[in-house]
Structure formats: structure tokens, C-alpha cells
Amino acid sequence: MTKTQQVLLAQRPTGLPDAGTWNLTTTELPGPKDGEILVKISFISLDPAMRGWLNDVRSYLPPVGIGEVMRALDIATVVESRHPDFAVGDTVSGTFGVTEYAISDGRGVQHVDLNAASGPTWLGALGMPGMTAYFGLLEVGKLQAGDTVVVSAAAGAVGSVAGQIAKAKGATVIGIAGGAEKCRILTEELGFDAAIDYRAGNVLKQLREAAPKGIDVYFDNVGGEILDAALANLRRGARIVLCGAISAYNEQKPPPGPSRYMSLLVFRASMTGFVVFDYADRYPEAGAQLAQWLAEGKLQSREHVVEGGVGGFGEALNMLFSGANTGKLVLAI
Ligand SMILES: NC(=O)c1ccc[n+]([C@@H]2O[C@H](COP(=O)([O-])OP(=O)(O)OC[C@H]3O[C@@H](n4cnc5c(N)ncnc54)[C@H](OP(=O)(O)O)[C@@H]3O)[C@@H](O)[C@H]2O)c1
Structure with missing residues (x-):
């Protein structure tokens, strides 16, 4: 016993x-x-x-x-x-x-x-969050070199890896996180091109300044008002990766729907949810690539x-x- x-x-x-x-x-x-x-x-x-x-x-x-x-x-x-x-x-x-x-x-x-x-x-990075970032960005988000990518909860487990994968693949990457210190880590330690502190307010204005041509891929971990701000700043053909919506997980009533969802029509954009477990048979492929990026210093x-x-x-x-x-x-x- x-x-x-x-x-x-x-x-x-x-x-x-x-x-x-x-x-x-x-x-x-x-x-x-x-x-x-x-x-x-x-x-x-x-x-x-x-x-x-x-x-x-x-x-x-x-x-x-x-x-x-x-x-x-x-x-x-x-x-x-x-x-x-x-x-x-x-x-x-x-x-x-x-x-x-x-x-x-x-x-x-x-x-x-x-x-x-x-x-x-x-x-x-080599476990479930790394797999989520990898398949979410590359398969669901169909990331292309040169894309402008925005990641929310960017200093977290999934977001920090997603942003670094996007950089490794030749995208311009903007992270959204809570607080100046997390934003400093994104740009100074993890190689993001820009960071937005959502707690400082007016995320839409900050997004428009950071991504003046609009967003090609929005990797959404939080939902809520930040999703709405991203919807308002899409580029034609944008892909929204619905990874999570942590802002709503403890809400007692369903949150209001994204008020800017008509942007999907205007910008011929898509929003696709996914569950990482559906890619389980491809974890070895993602694991090998993530381990290589770690060894090469492209991923922290x-x-x-x-x-x-x-x-x-x-x-x-x-x-x-x-x-x-x-x-x-x-x-x-
Ligand atoms: N689809 C899938 O298969 C899959 C798999 C794994 C994870 N996920 C999702 O991915 C997301 C990130 O998960 P993780 O494990 O990497 O967690 P994490 O990002 O390491 O931690 C959660 C972070 O969310 C942010 N946050 C919390 N409440 C918030 C709010 N109200 N508004 C904005 N940001 C808030 C906080 O960062 P700040 O300080 O920046 O606010 C917090 O550090 C979650 O939504 C999770 O459910 C999905």
C-alpha cells in the first residue's frame, strides 16, 4: 500500500x-x-x-x-x-x-x-501547450511568411510558443499581454516585434498602431473585448484561430457574442476552433520541430x-x- x-x-x-x-x-x-x-x-x-x-x-x-x-x-x-x-x-x-x-x-x-x-x-513547449501553438498556428491559422500575426495571452504557455513559432516562420508578431513587465519579456526576451499591454486600455487603438496594414492571423487565447478589437483590424483573408477564451471561463452568464463578427464577411475572413487532441497522431512531428527550434535557440x-x-x-x-x-x-x- x-x-x-x-x-x-x-x-x-x-x-x-x-x-x-x-x-x-x-x-x-x-x-x-x-x-x-x-x-x-x-x-x-x-x-x-x-x-x-x-x-x-x-x-x-x-x-x-x-x-x-x-x-x-x-x-x-x-x-x-x-x-x-x-x-x-x-x-x-x-x-x-x-x-x-x-x-x-x-x-x-x-x-x-x-x-x-x-x-x-x-x-x-514540448508538451500539450507546444503542440497547441504548433498546430493552431500552422494548420488552423495557415501561417505564411510575411504575415502579420497577433497573439493574445502572449506571455503564457501557448501564446509564448505561438509567437516564437510565427517569428521562426518569418512573420511579424505582435503579442498582447497584461502589464508592462510581460510586454518587456515579449519584445526583449522572446523576440516579438511589438507588444500591447491590454491593461493599459484601448487595445483597438494600440492594435491599429502596431499593425497598420491589419492582421493576417489572430491567435485567440482570451476572447471577449480583445477578440473584438482584433476583429476590427483584420486584413482581407485573415484567419482567426479560436484556441481559447479565458476571459469568459469564470463568468456566470454566457458572455456577449463578438459584436464585430461582421468583419469576417467584410474581410473574407474565417474563425476556426480546434482541439489539440485531434492532432495526437502528429505530435511526434511537432515535437521534433519544436525540439530542433529549442536546440537552435529559435524557441525559448x-x-x-x-x-x-x-x-x-x-x-x-x-x-x-x-x-x-x-x-x-x-x-x-
Ligand atoms: N484549443 C486547445 O486545444 C487548447 C489547448 C491548450 C490551451 N488552450 C487555451 O489556450 C489559452 C492559453 O492557455 P495556456 O495554458 O497557455 O495558459 P496561459 O496563457 O499560460 O495562462 C493564462 C493567461 O491568460 C491571461 N488571462 C487570464 N484572464 C484573462 C482575461 N480576463 N483577459 C485577458 N487575458 C487573461 C493571463 O495573462 P495576462 O497577464 O496576459 O492577462 C494568464 O497568464 C487558454 O484559453 C486555454 O484554454 C486551448
Whole structure:
């Protein structure tokens, strides 16, 4: 038996999750059966999508049930194995949840090479956010060299990689982020051509100044007023990549629709939603390219690691909604 702390969903939140949303418990796990492994978690990925998984609605994944271990992607070490593909000491990634230890049958579990990159990088630029940026920009956004690309939540996990991919592919890249320091990081450290601080107000005016010829690709992570500002400044044939809408995730009423949606007609533009999991069979291709850009220095992986253990999960998750993270937010266990 292995004792483990876990975070369970206690009740569905309305608005921002709070202490009543979560139940920190300690339980005993049995040893792995034939075909199973026991893993010890080292890093838990914190993702805006987790907020959506708490709602009892139809989505691309079923909601987390009340009393279930909160769903999460993790990096872990195999500590016991009765599975032919995994040996004790292997480092792996998988959806083990918000827990210190987990039993798995190996489905969806991948080996991870810590000599190639750190655990947090495997959850960030080389993990799901990196794949999201890659396929969102290149497949959904159909990025071309010379395009003017705008990325929102640009200092975050997906946005920071999307902007750097666009630069590597020869685009002019404008990032939108909250605060002067994040904007400085975008232009001085991550190679963006310009950055807009949406908290300084009038995003539309700032966008028109930064992209006077209009936007070819808008990679949208936030929705809301920033999406409207981008819609008002499109170029003919523009592609809007609907990656996420974090500004609405904790709203208790559906947000108003984008008021400028007629720009799609005027500028013969498109807006396409996507879910990264649909590209799972092409992750190796994206992973190889992202690893090459990392090695060549064309891509920097930024991670924001919070030391808090499983008990720090609820507070760490909410950092995504206040903008307290820069780069990929990860909880160290
Ligand atoms: N479609 C897919 O398959 C897929 C996969 C992964 C992620 N996503 C989406 O991609 C987006 C980014 O995810 P991530 O993991 O990279 O998170 P992240 O960008 O690292 O963190 C979230 C960031 O969103 C910004 N934000 C929070 N509330 C905001 C608001 N009201 N208005 C504007 N910005 C706000 C904050 O930055 P500021 O300080 O700049 O405000 C915060 O740091 C999310 O919408 C997520 O749901 C989609």
C-alpha cells in the first residue's frame, strides 16, 4: 500500500474556484496489478481547460465527477512496474491527476527523456501547450511568411510558443499581454516585434498602431473585448484561430457574442476552433520541430514553477485567471 495525498472535486464552482471547490484527502493505493504501474508524480500541469472540466456540460472531454481525483497532466517516475513497457526509474508523462502517487494501466502514458529537456518543459513547449501553438498556428491559422500575426495571452504557455513559432516562420508578431513587465519579456526576451499591454486600455487603438496594414492571423487565447478589437483590424483573408477564451471561463452568464463578427464577411475572413487532441497522431512531428527550434535557440521555453505540493493546487490554478504566471504554470510535488 502507498499513502498518497490527492485533490478531489468537492463541488462545482460558480465563478472562480475557491477552497470549497476542492477536497484534499489522503488515501492508500494498492500495489499495481498485472499490466499496471505505480508512479510518483513530480510535476503537475496547471491548465485553463481545467476550469471547463469542472462544469457539468457536454464538451470534448467528460466533466470531472464530484468526488473524483481532479484530472491533470503530470510528469512522474515509475516506482513499481508490472507492465512490460515500463521499468522502475522510467520518467513518464500521463494524465494521472492531482495526486502524489497514481496507478495506471499505461494507456496514454509516454516515456520522457529528461536528458533532452526538464519535466516542466515536457509539460510546456514540448508538451500539450507546444503542440497547441504548433498546430493552431500552422494548420488552423495557415501561417505564411510575411504575415502579420497577433497573439493574445502572449506571455503564457501557448501564446509564448505561438509567437516564437510565427517569428521562426518569418512573420511579424505582435503579442498582447497584461502589464508592462510581460510586454518587456515579449519584445526583449522572446523576440516579438511589438507588444500591447491590454491593461493599459484601448487595445483597438494600440492594435491599429502596431499593425497598420491589419492582421493576417489572430491567435485567440482570451476572447471577449480583445477578440473584438482584433476583429476590427483584420486584413482581407485573415484567419482567426479560436484556441481559447479565458476571459469568459469564470463568468456566470454566457458572455456577449463578438459584436464585430461582421468583419469576417467584410474581410473574407474565417474563425476556426480546434482541439489539440485531434492532432495526437502528429505530435511526434511537432515535437521534433519544436525540439530542433529549442536546440537552435529559435524557441525559448519559459516555465513558472510553483512549489506547493498537491495542497497548493487550488491556489496555483487560480494564478492562471489573475495572470500571475509568465510561461507554462507547473506545480512541483
Ligand atoms: N484549443 C486547445 O486545444 C487548447 C489547448 C491548450 C490551451 N488552450 C487555451 O489556450 C489559452 C492559453 O492557455 P495556456 O495554458 O497557455 O495558459 P496561459 O496563457 O499560460 O495562462 C493564462 C493567461 O491568460 C491571461 N488571462 C487570464 N484572464 C484573462 C482575461 N480576463 N483577459 C485577458 N487575458 C487573461 C493571463 O495573462 P495576462 O497577464 O496576459 O492577462 C494568464 O497568464 C487558454 O484559453 C486555454 O484554454 C486551448
